[in-house]
Amino acid sequence: xxxxFKNVLIVIGVPPNRDGKPSNLMINRVRKAIxxxxxxxxxxxxxxxxxxxxxxxxSEIMRIMSLxxxxxxxxxxxxxxxxxxxxxLFCWEIIKDHHPKTVTVLTSDWNLPRAKYIFRRAxxxxxxxxxxxxxxxxxxxxxxxxxKIKEFLLLSKLKLFGIR
Numbered sequence: 001x002x003x004x005f006k007n008v009l010i011v012i013g014v015p016p017n018r019d020g021k022p023s024n025l026m027i028n029r030v031r032k033a034i035x036x037x038x039x040x041x042x043x044x045x046x047x048x049x050x051x052x053x054x055x056x057x058x059s060e061i062m063r064i065m066s067l068x069x070x071x072x073x074x075x076x077x078x079x080x081x082x083x084x085x086x087x088x089l090f091c092w093e094i095i096k097d098h099h100p101k102t103v104t105v106l107t108s109d110w111n112l113p114r115a116k117y118i119f120r121r122a123x124x125x126x127x128x129x130x131x132x133x134x135x136x137x138x139x140x141x142x143x144x145x146x147x148k149i150k151e152f153l154l155l156s157k158l159k160l161f162g163i164r
Contacts, residue, residue: 007043012106103129104133
């Protein structure tokens, strides 16, 4: 077993603004990742997220944002995922041969139920302790309600037709 990946934090990407600048959601996730790393001293932090409506992957933007606070040798960038299922599968490809003891998934509070559903099913065959951390985003009530409803519908679709 490799101690290099003993305790892993996976930070789920979120798109930047259309101009390429970090969105508030992205800034909040990176801040929370930095706080969690100070508290838990992760052996590796995987920023996961491919390009969305901007050419640079969200994971690369998050990596750059975190460089002053997280040692570069701890950071791994997963640049290909386009959705939450991809995040889970592509990160598993990165860590599977290292047999981590603990994997913590960081995402927004409104995204947490679907993240738990997907990651628990995708990682159930691994002998790993799976944890989840919520990042509380400062979005207004209408946007939060929209995000919660959207996530509910996506999770319902998964339960009906997707991962079992």
